[in-house]
Amino acid sequence: MSTLSEAAVGLRELTIGQAVNEALAEEMRRDPAVFILGEDVAEAGTPFKVLKGLVEEFGTERVVDTPISEPGFTGIALGAAMTGMRPVVDIMFGDFLTLVMDQVANQAAKVHYMSGGRLKAPMVIRTTLGATRRSAAQHSQSLHAWVSHVPGLKVALPSTPADAKGLLKTAIRDDGPVVVFEDKMMWQLKGPVPVGEHLIPFGVADVKREGRDVTLVATSSMVQAALAAAEILAGEGVEAEVVDPRTTVPLDREALVASAVKTGRCIVVDEGHRSYGVTGEIASAISEGAFYHLDAPVQRMGAMDVPVPFSPVLEDQTVPTPESIAERARALVRGEL
Amino acid sequence: MPDRPDDFDLYRRMLLIRHFEERVDELYRAARMPGLAHLYIGQEAVAVGVCAALRDDDYITSTHRGHGHCLAKGASVDRMFAELLGKEAGYCRGKGGSMHIADQERGNLGANAIVGGSAGIATGAAMSARRRGSDQVAVCFFGDGALGQGLLYETMNMASLWRLPVIYVCENNLYNEYTHYLETTAGELTARPRAFGIETAEVDGQDVMAVHAAAAAAVERARAGRGPSFLLCHTYRHRGHHVGDVDRSYYRSREEEDSWLRDRDPITLLAGRLTESGTARPDQLEALDEEVRTEVAAGVAFGLEAPFPEPSEVNEDVYA
Numbered sequence: 001m002s003t004l005s006e007a008a009v010g011l012r013e014l015t016i017g018q019a020v021n022e023a024l025a026e027e028m029r030r031d032p033a034v035f036i037l038g039e040d041v042a043e044a045g046t047p048f049k050v051l052k053g054l055v056e057e058f059g060t061e062r063v064v065d066t067p068i069s070e071p072g073f074t075g076i077a078l079g080a081a082m083t084g085m086r087p088v089v090d091i092m093f094g095d096f097l098t099l100v101m102d103q104v105a106n107q108a109a110k111v112h113y114m115s116g117g118r119l120k121a122p123m124v125i126r127t128t129l130g131a132t133r134r135s136a137a138q139h140s141q142s143l144h145a146w147v148s149h150v151p152g153l154k155v156a157l158p159s160t161p162a163d164a165k166g167l168l169k170t171a172i173r174d175d176g177p178v179v180v181f182e183d184k185m186m187w188q189l190k191g192p193v194p195v196g197e198h199l200i201p202f203g204v205a206d207v208k209r210e211g212r213d214v215t216l217v218a219t220s221s222m223v224q225a226a227l228a229a230a231e232i233l234a235g236e237g238v239e240a241e242v243v244d245p246r247t248t249v250p251l252d253r254e255a256l257v258a259s260a261v262k263t264g265r266c267i268v269v270d271e272g273h274r275s276y277g278v279t280g281e282i283a284s285a286i287s288e289g290a291f292y293h294l295d296a297p298v299q300r301m302g303a304m305d306v307p308v309p310f311s312p313v314l315e316d317q318t319v320p321t322p323e324s325i326a327e328r329a330r331a332l333v334r335g336e337l
Numbered sequence: 338m339p340d341r342p343d344d345f346d347l348y349r350r351m352l353l354i355r356h357f358e359e360r361v362d363e364l365y366r367a368a369r370m371p372g373l374a375h376l377y378i379g380q381e382a383v384a385v386g387v388c389a390a391l392r393d394d395d396y397i398t399s400t401h402r403g404h405g406h407c408l409a410k411g412a413s414v415d416r417m418f419a420e421l422l423g424k425e426a427g428y429c430r431g432k433g434g435s436m437h438i439a440d441q442e443r444g445n446l447g448a449n450a451i452v453g454g455s456a457g458i459a460t461g462a463a464m465s466a467r468r469r470g471s472d473q474v475a476v477c478f479f480g481d482g483a484l485g486q487g488l489l490y491e492t493m494n495m496a497s498l499w500r501l502p503v504i505y506v507c508e509n510n511l512y513n514e515y516t517h518y519l520e521t522t523a524g525e526l527t528a529r530p531r532a533f534g535i536e537t538a539e540v541d542g543q544d545v546m547a548v549h550a551a552a553a554a555a556v557e558r559a560r561a562g563r564g565p566s567f568l569l570c571h572t573y574r575h576r577g578h579h580v581g582d583v584d585r586s587y588y589r590s591r592e593e594e595d596s597w598l599r600d601r602d603p604i605t606l607l608a609g610r611l612t613e614s615g616t617a618r619p620d621q622l623e624a625l626d627e628e629v630r631t632e633v634a635a636g637v638a639f640g641l642e643a644p645f646p647e648p649s650e651v652n653e654d655v656y657a
Contacts, residue, residue, distance in 0.1 A: 035468065061468070066495065067491070067494060067495065067498070069491035069492075069494065069495065071457070071487070071488050071491060072456075072457060072460075072488060072491025072492045072494070072495055073457075073491075073495065074457065075456060075457010075458060075460070075461060075488060075491075075492060076457050076460050076461035076464055076492060076495060077457075077461060078457055078458055078461055079398075079446070079457055079458035079459060079460060079461020079462040079463075079464070079465065079475075080461040080462070080464050080465040080468070081461070082446055082458060082461070082462065083396065083446070083461070083462045083465040083466065084465055084469055085464075085465045085468060085469075087461075102451055102454060102488075103454075103457055103488075106451050106454065107449075107451070107454060107455075107457075107458065111439075111447065112654055112655075112656070112657045113432055113654045113655055114429060114432055114433040114437040114439070114447070115428075115429050115432075115433060115437070115439040115441070115447060116427070116428070116429035116430030116431070116432045116433065116654060117430070117653065117654035117657075118428075118429070118439060118441050119439055119441060119446065119447065120657045121657070122657070151655050152655055152656065154656065174657070175657035176656050176657035
């Protein structure tokens with residue numbers, strides 16, 4: 001169901017990591033203004049090896065290793081963006097967004113508006129989200145709600161290799177700041193990816209699986225969990241529709257509402273903390289738009305409101321799973337909620 | 338950039354800032370200006386001396402006390418007043434106000450309401466200039482208060498590592514808001530940039546010619562690819578932290594203020610030099626003063642008469 005560019009001349013299987021790498025290489029070949037900076041992005045290709053090979057092709061002038069100074073190099077990227085460049089900043093863990101919030105929220109997000117539209121900041125921040133890597137509380141957070149809350153920032157959440165490529169290429173060509181979150185557990189996920197030019201417009205949700213009985217709105221890491229839940233439910237005769245907004249800003253409210261109107265039941269699943277987060281925003285958008293078509297209140301499933309714990313026994317309880325999503329969907333379909 | 342700026346022009350630019358700021362203060366006191374402003378009075382020689390060493394296409398970033406930098410880089414008085422008054426004709430179409438004036442045509446990447454917040458922007462502009470093969474340089478203006486911000490040290494470190502064409506201009510006006518900088522700043526101030534291997538100079542910030550000479554040397558160095566510089570300018574904020582800070586006796590004495598105003602005012606100092614050297618007669622300076630007052634008054638009138646933005650513009654320019 002992915003939106004495939006008509007210009008695509010073919011498909012082949014890539015991992016999300018490879019798709020990200022390909023998007024960056026293509027954009028850097030296309031536009032000399034694009035460059036990468038961050039910690040261990042060059043020869044190391046990041047600790048996750050997602051950027052492997054880029055420094056060999058583009059050199060250390062365009063794949064720039066920085067000191068461990070997230071606010072500093074994010075600010076430098078912003079200054080470069082305001083003066084003709086298109087930097088792609090690598091923030092190794094989403095948790096480190098907390099370090100750069102002044103440069104992102106006070107500076108990059110606002111410069112276009114504060115200057116009356118005269119200055120622009122075309123920059124991308126690539127970072128991560130997702131728990132269950134046994135990385136504990138400071139390397140496991142999903143903080144996309146933080147940046148989604150700040151007007152001026154766009155926020156993309158790819159969940160497949162094709163989306164990872166298409167959303168990142170669109171982000172790089174956007175004239176404002178975009179934060180792209182990749183699930184650190186999904187870089188090895190394989191899927192078909194169009195060769196060459198493949199752009200996914202922001203604000204267009206994607207129906208990853210069609211169904212008539214219940215809508216599962218899922219983001220990023222939770223899309224695969226929702227698809228697995230849908231598979232379980234299908235075995236029980238319940239047809240779940242899985243809808244991926246792909247960008248929280250802009251948010252495709254119409255598509256989410258349309259699916260909820262169709263099925264009359266909806267669960268929103270997102271790996272951010274449940275309170276004051278993405279599930280709250282999406283659930284209320286659906287409630288506002290589909291209220292008279294719903295059989296039950298919109299359900300929300302997010303990460304537990306606890307710091308992410310280390311021990312597997314503890315950590316695994318904190319995020320929704322295919323089983324927990326399927327269980328909630330069953331209850332919803334049975335009219336128990 | 339002229340090798341040596343016209344002294345008369347330096348004087349005129351400082352005078353323009355002085356009269357501009359006086360009128361800002363009046364507008365505030367008369368409750369005709371929304372919000373408040375941080376006046377640059379007393380520090381004019383720094384902005385004027387540094388910007389006289391720059392080309393139009395060189396970059397600056399400014400601070401919450403930014404009117405002087407904007408004017409010194411060539412901003413027009415009328416559009417400045419329009420912005421301070423929240424008008425459509427302002428530099429930011431009324432969306433930025435006093436602390437966010439940016440002027441892309443003159444390389445002004447914006448004043449900034451976060452202390453030290455533009456250190457990254459200036460350093461990034463310098464990186465961009467080099468990446469694009471341009472010989473532009475970037476100047477980052479900040480006060481002694483910004484010495485407390487970690488961002489400054491992170492970016493100075495990278496600027497030195499990568500030999501970026503950026504000049505860090507620290508205007509030490511003695512006060513971090515209401516606190517003397519000696520209460521907040523440990524050790525030798527200039528040891529900080531030197532620790533990063535950054536070329537560092539100190540200058541009397543009330544002497545516009547000295548500031549210009551030091552800035553010109555730093556700019557030349559940056560343009561030649563020899564890396565960043567740090568210029569510490571000793572200066573003084575004649576007025577309060579902002580226009581409403583009128584009772585200052587709890588943090589500094591009247592005697593201190595009077596002595597800076599009497600003995601160390603940058604405009605009086607240059608006027609004395611111009612007349613003593615025979616470069617200008619007192620009556621010429623008086624005529625210039627009148628001319629500048631007229632220009633500023635016209636700017637105020639323009640700003641006051643200019644229309645506000647359409648309310649519907651509130652939703653414009655959120656996303657590029």
